[in-house]
Amino acid sequence: MQVTLADIKRGQEAIITDVSSIHIPLKLLEMGCLPGNSVKLLQVAPFADPMYLNINGTHLAIRKETAIHILIEISNA
Amino acid sequence: MPKQINVALIGNPNTGKTSVFNALTGLNQKVGNYPGITVEKKEGICKLPRGVKAHIIDLPGTYSLNASSLDENLVIELLLNKKDKDFPDVAVVVSDVENLKRNLLLYTQIKDLEIPTILVINMSDRMEYKGIQLDIPYLEKELKTKIALISTRKKIGINGLKDLISNYKDLSITPCLNASEIDNTYFDKLRHAFPNQLLYKLWLVITQDVNFGTIDRNQVDAIDSFKTKSNADLKRLQQKETIKRYQFINNTLKKGQSIDLSTAKDLRIKLDRILTHKVWGYLIFFVILLTIFQAIYDWAQVPMELIDGAFASLSEWTKNIMPQGAFTDLIAEGIIPGLGGIVIFIPQIAFLFLFIAVLEESGYMSRVVFLMDRIMRRFGLSGKSVVPLISGTACAIPAIMATRNIESWKERLITILVTPFTTCSARLPVYLIIIELVIPEGRIFGLGYQPLTLMLLYLIGFGTAVCSAWILNKILKIKSKTFFVVEMPNYKLPLFKNVALTVLEKTKSFVFGAGKIILAISIVLWFLASYGPGENFNNAEAIVTTEYASSNLSQQDLQQKIASHKLEHSFIGITGRAIEPVIKPLGYDWKIGIAIVSSFAAREVFVGTLATIYSVEDDDVDTITNRMAKDTNRTTGGKLFTLASGISLLLFYAFAMQCMSTLAIVKRETNSWKWPILQLVIMSVFAYIVALIAYQFLK
Numbered sequence: 001m002q003v004t005l006a007d008i009k010r011g012q013e014a015i016i017t018d019v020s021s022i023h024i025p026l027k028l029l030e031m032g033c034l035p036g037n038s039v040k041l042l043q044v045a046p047f048a049d050p051m052y053l054n055i056n057g058t059h060l061a062i063r064k065e066t067a068i069h070i071l072i073e074i075s076n077a
Numbered sequence: 078m079p080k081q082i083n084v085a086l087i088g089n090p091n092t093g094k095t096s097v098f099n100a101l102t103g104l105n106q107k108v109g110n111y112p113g114i115t116v117e118k119k120e121g122i123c124k125l126p127r128g129v130k131a132h133i134i135d136l137p138g139t140y141s142l143n144a145s146s147l148d149e150n151l152v153i154e155l156l157l158n159k160k161d162k163d164f165p166d167v168a169v170v171v172s173d174v175e176n177l178k179r180n181l182l183l184y185t186q187i188k189d190l191e192i193p194t195i196l197v198i199n200m201s202d203r204m205e206y207k208g209i210q211l212d213i214p215y216l217e218k219e220l221k222t223k224i225a226l227i228s229t230r231k232k233i234g235i236n237g238l239k240d241l242i243s244n245y246k247d248l249s250i251t252p253c254l255n256a257s258e259i260d261n262t263y264f265d266k267l268r269h270a271f272p273n274q275l276l277y278k279l280w281l282v283i284t285q286d287v288n289f290g291t292i293d294r295n296q297v298d299a300i301d302s303f304k305t306k307s308n309a310d311l312k313r314l315q316q317k318e319t320i321k322r323y324q325f326i327n328n329t330l331k332k333g334q335s336i337d338l339s340t341a342k343d344l345r346i347k348l349d350r351i352l353t354h355k356v357w358g359y360l361i362f363f364v365i366l367l368t369i370f371q372a373i374y375d376w377a378q379v380p381m382e383l384i385d386g387a388f389a390s391l392s393e394w395t396k397n398i399m400p401q402g403a404f405t406d407l408i409a410e411g412i413i414p415g416l417g418g419i420v421i422f423i424p425q426i427a428f429l430f431l432f433i434a435v436l437e438e439s440g441y442m443s444r445v446v447f448l449m450d451r452i453m454r455r456f457g458l459s460g461k462s463v464v465p466l467i468s469g470t471a472c473a474i475p476a477i478m479a480t481r482n483i484e485s486w487k488e489r490l491i492t493i494l495v496t497p498f499t500t501c502s503a504r505l506p507v508y509l510i511i512i513e514l515v516i517p518e519g520r521i522f523g524l525g526y527q528p529l530t531l532m533l534l535y536l537i538g539f540g541t542a543v544c545s546a547w548i549l550n551k552i553l554k555i556k557s558k559t560f561f562v563v564e565m566p567n568y569k570l571p572l573f574k575n576v577a578l579t580v581l582e583k584t585k586s587f588v589f590g591a592g593k594i595i596l597a598i599s600i601v602l603w604f605l606a607s608y609g610p611g612e613n614f615n616n617a618e619a620i621v622t623t624e625y626a627s628s629n630l631s632q633q634d635l636q637q638k639i640a641s642h643k644l645e646h647s648f649i650g651i652t653g654r655a656i657e658p659v660i661k662p663l664g665y666d667w668k669i670g671i672a673i674v675s676s677f678a679a680r681e682v683f684v685g686t687l688a689t690i691y692s693v694e695d696d697d698v699d700t701i702t703n704r705m706a707k708d709t710n711r712t713t714g715g716k717l718f719t720l721a722s723g724i725s726l727l728l729f730y731a732f733a734m735q736c737m738s739t740l741a742i743v744k745r746e747t748n749s750w751k752w753p754i755l756q757l758v759i760m761s762v763f764a765y766i767v768a769l770i771a772y773q774f775l776k
Contacts, residue, residue, distance in 0.1 A: 021312055026312065029315075030140055030319055034316075034323060043353045043447075045447060046451060050450045052447055057176065058179045061446070061450075061565055062560075062562055066561065
């Protein structure tokens with residue numbers, strides 16, 4: 001099964017491998033959510049939604065429904 | 078000859094763009110609106126070396142030139158239209174040293190437009206703290222520009238920036254990278270079709286809804302070869318373009334920037350751990366709100382009493398100094414009390430604006446958005462709806478404009494419709510005066526009953542907004558794509574200058590905006606209250622004297638009775654009593670009725686109206702509150718302002734839609750009369766019913 005950003009645990013780091021451009025708004029891509037960039041989950045709100053992330057050095061929050069369209073590879077740490 | 082150049086400040090949100098604007102222009106700035114739309118336009122003048130003047134525009138914050146909102150559209154439209162009178166001679170892109178990577182995306186886009194561009198790297202005072210080092214000469218070479226490394230906080234580098242602006246002609250206008258490489262065949266075709274146009278401009282016109290100069294969308298669409306690109310294809314190309322830009326930026330920064338993480342300290346992580354915590358986060362948010370309301374009450378008491386007394390003396394002084402007559406009466410009894418009614422609330426409104434400015438400047442507001450999103454979504458709102466709902470406590474108009482960054486149309490529409498329920502600053506004067514009259518002083522757990530009542534009213538406002546959102550979410554059948562991206566900026570100690578300017582600007586526009594209406598209405602009211610038709614008004618003295626001939630009234634009481642009798646039979650009294658049957662069940666008399674009717678223009682007019690009516694009636698020098706407290710209800714014989722009628726009035730004002738300006742903004746933002754009319758009718762009917770129930774239940 002493919003691992004998506006929705007599966008990441010708090011404090012874990014990962015590399016974005018693919019984003020589905022139909023489901024992901026351009027604005028998110030422009031904030032650095034692109035293949036090859038790093039991502040780390042910093043905080044989650046209750047029910048793990050929304051997610052507070054550090055993507056490529058940018059701190060932002062997105063909803064889980066968006067995160068499932070971002071494929072990642074979790075770094076072994 | 079003195080020369081003026083146009084400078085546009087452009088940058089991502091949260092880069093301190095407005096601080097740079099304030100540092101350059103100081104008090105030489107004005108805030109207006111772009112013609113036809115309600116986007117705030119900030120412009121100012123800055124004196125440069127050698128007698129050159131710069132006209133500086135602070136453009137709305139944007140993450141890129143691919144616009145996703147009205148505000149962002151404006152940035153592109155200005156940059157694409159060379160004929161615009163504000164078209165910049167030089168663009169100043171403001172970036173934040175901690176987010177250089179992301180900020181440079183917008184920079185490379187602007188460079189592609191071949192406008193002379195200066196790169197400002199702000200917050201340089203944070204570099205050491207964050208372990209960041211920059212190779213400025215290398216970056217200047219790679220980015221083909223001049224860089225101003227500044228700190229608005231420490232006031233470093235502003236003069237250097239001014240020098241760069243005045244020497245803008247030396248700047249290179251070569252783009253940093255060749256974006257057309259993402260699809261050579263497509264861009265070659267484009268180049269052949271429009272040989273005289275800038276490729277990147279064409280690309281922007283194709284990918285978004287903007288027009289510029291000699292080419293507009295239709296012309297581009299008319300050429301067959303471009304229709305072959307479907308929307309999905311275009312989006313894929315935009316993604317490719319973005320990746321390409323980031324490749325360039327990453328390569329440039331790899332050499333030009335070094336970050337030593339071992340020396341970097343991060344307060345953000347520690348603060349976030351508490352402020353966005355599942356339990357503590359919400360608790361802290363609640364405590365912050367509670368503190369704000371207590372402070373609004375306690376801190377503003379002293380200046381308010383001073384203002385109240387000052388206006389009473391001013392009115393008295395005017396009467397003594399000016400010749401007796403109708404004109405003096407108009408000033409002393411109509412205009413001064415009317416204006417005093419609103420000026421008195423400046424301290425409290427300024428405090429409210431102060432707190433909101435601090436919450437936004439510090440970066441805390443984004444944490445609230447994050448914490449509240451999940452909860453708000455249940456009600457059909459977005460976490461971002463929290464910002465309009467909180468800033469709606471200042472004024473619904475900017476709050477409704479602040480909904481523009483909500484991505485989903487349905488969530489945005491619902492937010493617009495329910496925002497007027499939040500307790501805006503215009504309701505504050507009404508609430509304060511009634512609370513003062515009907516809620517006893519005294520404290521529980523160190524918190525006063527009066528501030529607690531006020532807090533409760535704010536909570537009722539939020540609660541109603543959220544509940545009606547839930548209902549609207551069930552009723553409205555709108556399909557719209559939802560997504561949610563919110564930047565979490567770093568925490569910043571708010572800059573005194575920024576906060577002070579915001580408070581000054583907002584308070585000024587509140588007072589002058591309301592002042593104009595109140596002035597006009599108080600003049601009209603004074604005439605209506607001072608003149609009347611027929612025997613009853615003109616022979617008041619004789620009628621009252623005869624009526625009370627048997628009872629032993631003192632001269633003073635008799636005068637009082639005559640004045641009341643006259644007022645009741647004046648034009649305004651007659652009108653007031655005509656509408657009295659409608660409002661009587663709510664526990665109000667005709668005076669309150671007139672105040673409610675006149676406050677459909679703007680809520681705060683309520684206080685001014687009562688002030689004018691009461692001072693026509695009563696010549697004694699006294700504050701408005703005392704006059705209101707003394708008034709009796711002719712039907713019940715008891716006091717007019719009791720707990721029952723007071724609560725009923727408070728609730729009426731909490732729910733009724735009494736603000737023309739808000740209705741106008743809702744019309745503009747939703748582009749239809751349907752929504753504002755629905756708002757007006759539903760909110761006002763609801764207010765009447767609730768007030769009716771409250772009075773009948775409590776009396």
